[in-house]
Amino acid sequence: MLTVSLNVNGESVSGEVEDRTLLVEFLRENLRLTGTHVGCDTSQCGACVVHVDGFSVKSCTLLAAQADGTDVTTIEGLAENGELHPMQQAFKDNHGLQCGFCTPGMVMSAIDIVKRNGSGVDEATVRKELEGNICRCTGYHNIVNAVQAGAKKMGN
Amino acid sequence: MTENGIGASVRRKEDYRFLTGKGSYTDDLNLAGQTHAYFVRSPHAHASINSIEVSAALASDGVVAVLTGDDLAADGIGPLICGVNVTSDDGESHRAPPHPALALGKVNYVGDHVAVVIAETIAQAKDAAEKVEVDYGLLPAVTDTATAANDDQQQIHDVAPNNVCFNWPFGDKAVSDAAFKSAYKVSSIDLLNNRMVTNPMEPRAAVGEYNSGTEEITLHLTTQNPHVHRLVLSAFNQLAPEHKLRVVGPDVGGGFGVKIFVYAEELVVGWACRKVNRPVKWTADRTEAFLADAHGRDHVAHAEMALDENGKFLAMRVNTTANLGAYLSTFATMVPSYLYAFLLAGQYSTPIIYSEVKAVFTNTAPVDAARGAGRPEATYLLERLVDVCAEDMELDPAEIRRRNFIPVDAFPYQTPVVQCYDSGDYNAALNKALVLADYGTFSDRAKEAESRGKRRGIGLSSYVEACGIAPSAAVGQLGAGVGLWESAQVRFNPTGNVQVFTGTHSHGQGHETTFAQLVTEQLGVPIENIEIIHGDTAKTQFGMGTYGSRSLAVGGVAIAKACDKLIEKGKKIAAHALEAAEGDIEFSDGNFQVAGTDKAMNIAEVAFTAYVPHSYPEGLEPGFDENAFFDPMNFSFPAGTHVCEVEVDPETGVVEIIKYSAVDDFGKLINPMIVEGQVHGGIVHGVGQALLEGCQYDSDGQLITASYMDYAMPRADNVPSFDVDYAPTNPPHNPLGVKGCGEAGAIGAPPAVINAITNALGIKHIDMPATPENVWRAAQTATS
Numbered sequence: 001m002l003t004v005s006l007n008v009n010g011e012s013v014s015g016e017v018e019d020r021t022l023l024v025e026f027l028r029e030n031l032r033l034t035g036t037h038v039g040c041d042t043s044q045c046g047a048c049v050v051h052v053d054g055f056s057v058k059s060c061t062l063l064a065a066q067a068d069g070t071d072v073t074t075i076e077g078l079a080e081n082g083e084l085h086p087m088q089q090a091f092k093d094n095h096g097l098q099c100g101f102c103t104p105g106m107v108m109s110a111i112d113i114v115k116r117n118g119s120g121v122d123e124a125t126v127r128k129e130l131e132g133n134i135c136r137c138t139g140y141h142n143i144v145n146a147v148q149a150g151a152k153k154m155g156n
Numbered sequence: 157m158t159e160n161g162i163g164a165s166v167r168r169k170e171d172y173r174f175l176t177g178k179g180s181y182t183d184d185l186n187l188a189g190q191t192h193a194y195f196v197r198s199p200h201a202h203a204s205i206n207s208i209e210v211s212a213a214l215a216s217d218g219v220v221a222v223l224t225g226d227d228l229a230a231d232g233i234g235p236l237i238c239g240v241n242v243t244s245d246d247g248e249s250h251r252a253p254p255h256p257a258l259a260l261g262k263v264n265y266v267g268d269h270v271a272v273v274i275a276e277t278i279a280q281a282k283d284a285a286e287k288v289e290v291d292y293g294l295l296p297a298v299t300d301t302a303t304a305a306n307d308d309q310q311q312i313h314d315v316a317p318n319n320v321c322f323n324w325p326f327g328d329k330a331v332s333d334a335a336f337k338s339a340y341k342v343s344s345i346d347l348l349n350n351r352m353v354t355n356p357m358e359p360r361a362a363v364g365e366y367n368s369g370t371e372e373i374t375l376h377l378t379t380q381n382p383h384v385h386r387l388v389l390s391a392f393n394q395l396a397p398e399h400k401l402r403v404v405g406p407d408v409g410g411g412f413g414v415k416i417f418v419y420a421e422e423l424v425v426g427w428a429c430r431k432v433n434r435p436v437k438w439t440a441d442r443t444e445a446f447l448a449d450a451h452g453r454d455h456v457a458h459a460e461m462a463l464d465e466n467g468k469f470l471a472m473r474v475n476t477t478a479n480l481g482a483y484l485s486t487f488a489t490m491v492p493s494y495l496y497a498f499l500l501a502g503q504y505s506t507p508i509i510y511s512e513v514k515a516v517f518t519n520t521a522p523v524d525a526a527r528g529a530g531r532p533e534a535t536y537l538l539e540r541l542v543d544v545c546a547e548d549m550e551l552d553p554a555e556i557r558r559r560n561f562i563p564v565d566a567f568p569y570q571t572p573v574v575q576c577y578d579s580g581d582y583n584a585a586l587n588k589a590l591v592l593a594d595y596g597t598f599s600d601r602a603k604e605a606e607s608r609g610k611r612r613g614i615g616l617s618s619y620v621e622a623c624g625i626a627p628s629a630a631v632g633q634l635g636a637g638v639g640l641w642e643s644a645q646v647r648f649n650p651t652g653n654v655q656v657f658t659g660t661h662s663h664g665q666g667h668e669t670t671f672a673q674l675v676t677e678q679l680g681v682p683i684e685n686i687e688i689i690h691g692d693t694a695k696t697q698f699g700m701g702t703y704g705s706r707s708l709a710v711g712g713v714a715i716a717k718a719c720d721k722l723i724e725k726g727k728k729i730a731a732h733a734l735e736a737a738e739g740d741i742e743f744s745d746g747n748f749q750v751a752g753t754d755k756a757m758n759i760a761e762v763a764f765t766a767y768v769p770h771s772y773p774e775g776l777e778p779g780f781d782e783n784a785f786f787d788p789m790n791f792s793f794p795a796g797t798h799v800c801e802v803e804v805d806p807e808t809g810v811v812e813i814i815k816y817s818a819v820d821d822f823g824k825l826i827n828p829m830i831v832e833g834q835v836h837g838g839i840v841h842g843v844g845q846a847l848l849e850g851c852q853y854d855s856d857g858q859l860i861t862a863s864y865m866d867y868a869m870p871r872a873d874n875v876p877s878f879d880v881d882y883a884p885t886n887p888p889h890n891p892l893g894v895k896g897c898g899e900a901g902a903i904g905a906p907p908a909v910i911n912a913i914t915n916a917l918g919i920k921h922i923d924m925p926a927t928p929e930n931v932w933r934a935a936q937t938a939t940s
Contacts, residue, residue: 035177099664100174101409
């Protein structure tokens with residue numbers, strides 16, 4: 001067992017973990033931040049995407065120990081005072097979610113896509129960059145619309 | 157239409173919790189004192205079990221129990237059952253091999269359940285599972301659908317000679333053969349319907365807890381139908397009496413059919429939590445989902461159409477072999493029989509249809525309903541065959557469809573395969589779809605693509621499905637063990653807000669919004685004061701759950717009927733309060749009004765009066781809380797035409813979908829935004845089947861597509877955006893005028909995509925999935 005200390009959604013946290021504990025397990029089980037989901041075991045589906053030091057990361061590919069000392073933002077850390085982040089709002093406005101399971105990872109990836117590609121990011125880029133997030137419900141059409149709409153809102 | 161009522165694209169009430177990480181999925185639940193279950197699964201497709209040695213696992217750190225099939229049998233739990241009878245051609249019921257939840261002496265597929273380890277942590281359970289020693293005696297595996305029933309194949313189950321579950325002919329063979337003899341032309345096709353793994357993004361999970369004080373088991377499950385789970389687990393699996401078993405399906409991350417069924421893990425977790433007297437949690441990892449979720453499709457078929465000289469369909473005959481896997485899953489027998497052969501008429505007036513279905517056992521995961529369930533298989537076969545007919549008759553694919561459509565004035569239309577279609581206008585949808593797809597100018601685009609060395613193709617698919625499942629009497633006649641009505645309870649609280657309890661289950665469909673729209677429209681209560689509650693047998697009176705696009709068409713009507721009862725009761729209460737005759741009370745926009753006067757009270761005031769009945773009609777029960785059941789008179793029959801345009805790169809075999817146009821008839825739309833989302837998702841499910849997804853076992857029965865590295869799920873960069881429109885007709889038997897929309901895309905898309913590819917390459921057929929390799933090979937053959 002070892003102790004990890006990091007900043008999650010603006011709060012300092014620490015906990016005892018096994019060497020093999022993944023960041024996603026630490027978030028879900030130690031911190032009970034269950035908005036970050038696990039949809040596969042091969043780092044393909046993207047349901048577990050969080051931001052680590054400002055970059056989107058699949059939290060199933062990182063050991064909790066590797067996240068020691070980092071700043072982590074999860075889906076629970078986006079809304080402020082009950083008001084949705086522009087990207088969250090865009091997903092709602094554009095019906096970019098159905099069952100909600102892939103949604104946290106989608107939103108976290110989407111924000112990172114906009115940060116790297118700007119508020120005018122085009123459809124082809126959004127589709128290419130979302131390749132690491134799998135959704136079975138929406139057919140992606142409305143997710144792509146949501147990301148582009150959210151991008152505009154983030155830019156304004 | 158009120159602002160948030162029927163026809164409004166209301167933004168979803170459920171979204172805030174999902175978008176803020178506050179959804180409550182089964183794996184999110186941790187209970188005090190919880191243990192973790194991990195299943196020891198067979199690494200072999202077919203083997204006898206000579207012994208299971210658990211002592212080393214039991215001595216492993218943190219282990220609470222290691223349980224096997226013998227323990228389960230000793231407690232009289234199980235076996236798992238299949239709930240639908242199909243009578244085989246020998247007059248006997250389909251062959252149903254024993255299906256223990258934990259193996260008894262034999263395993264029949266890779267992933268089959270051998271033992272369960274229960275430990276303090278999941279890591280400890282996994283570590284201990286490695287120490288369970290199983291001595292297997294290997295047997296030859298049967299994996300190939302087409303040859304599973306051959307004489308030289310290993311027999312899997314004693315009760316099923318030649319691995320046949322049933323042979324099920326339907327129709328009059330002699331009449332069909334005669335029609336074929338006198339035909340002007342016979343077109344034929346051989347095709348397979350590729351096996352799919354359903355893959356909702358949330359893996360299956362179960363958390364069981366036992367209360368020794370009340371002797372009640374509570375099972376939190378990834379389920380599409382909590383009451384069906386409770387009924388089957390109780391009545392057929394002997395887990396606990398129905399009144400001592402609570403099933404909770406909280407937020408569920410997608411279903412698509414695969415979470416209908418009662419699985420071994422669920423029964424074992426329910427049993428084990430009582431056995432160890434502590435909560436037990438099991439969550440599948442994705443590999444387990446690939447191995448042990450029920451799979452979908454997997455047919456091999458030969459189909460023929462007899463035509464006259466004008467391209468009119470005279471008769472169709474179909475021979476199908478359907479792979480049911482190693483055991484019968486909960487509704488497995490129904491899928492390749494009633495949900496398949498009874499849809500073979502499609503949109504056409506083909507007068508004679510003869511079908512033979514052979515269902516076979518193999519050493520693969522059980523196969524059961526998956527989005528569309530039988531109807532995609534029927535539609536794919538028929539719509540591919542129709543394109544072959546068009547080619548053989550040198551007719552445009554749109555024209556041959558028009559010549560054979562059931563005309564709009566022929567409804568209600570009795571097909572030769574049981575179903576009686578209630579409504580439809582197939583020409584309207586086709587014509588609208590052709591306009592949407594710019595069908596008339598396709599040849600210009602094809603020429604332009606050719607100048608770039610690419611091949612353009614355009615493909616049609618005109619589908620019909622039977623959903624709104626289903627009239628209880630009809631499914632009862634067919635051999636179903638349940639009735640398929642739906643129930644609802646609409647309860648006003650004294651303060652005027654409304655709780656609606658529905659027996660359907662939402663796992664992405666947006667019921668919390670759509671059903672609230674129904675209620676705000678009917679009762680005039682603001683939508684924010686309406687809460688839809690589902691997914692808990694302790695809260696909802698009863699229900700048959702969500703599948704077969706039934707929730708609105710059946711469950712929505714039950715809600716509307718309960719609202720009707722409230723209005724009737726409210727009139728009595730208002731009449732008394734307003735000192736008027738009940739017959740003079742009119743209800744609209746949430747107000748009970750004395751006709752022709754301004755005397756009125758709103759429904760919230762009526763509700764308050766019902767709970768505080770100080771001055772109240774004599775003999776009337778207090779309370780403002782009604783329930784209703786609805787059993788539909790017929791299936792509903794959504795239909796439509798989808799048009800897919802592709803561009804194929806013959807050098808690489810890569811298929812790009814350039815444009816996809818869908819025109820569907822779902823009847824009335826309650827929330828167009830949600831309906832369109834269902835269409836998009838269904839189309840991509842179908843595009844996935846057509847281009848990407850193919851579940852593969854090798855000849856030893858090893859699943860070689862058991863992860864997202866090996867099984868190609870459609871991703872955002874594989875698909876385009878879609879053009880979606882509607883050509884609605886009114887279903888006369890449905891009080892809400894709705895038909896259902898959840899499966900349409902998955903049914904319509906595969907033949908549209910494949911018809912586009914065969915059109916592009918000028919070939920008769922290519923099997924799904926049309927991967928770049930398969931398309932490239934076909935392109936080489938076509939040009940050589």
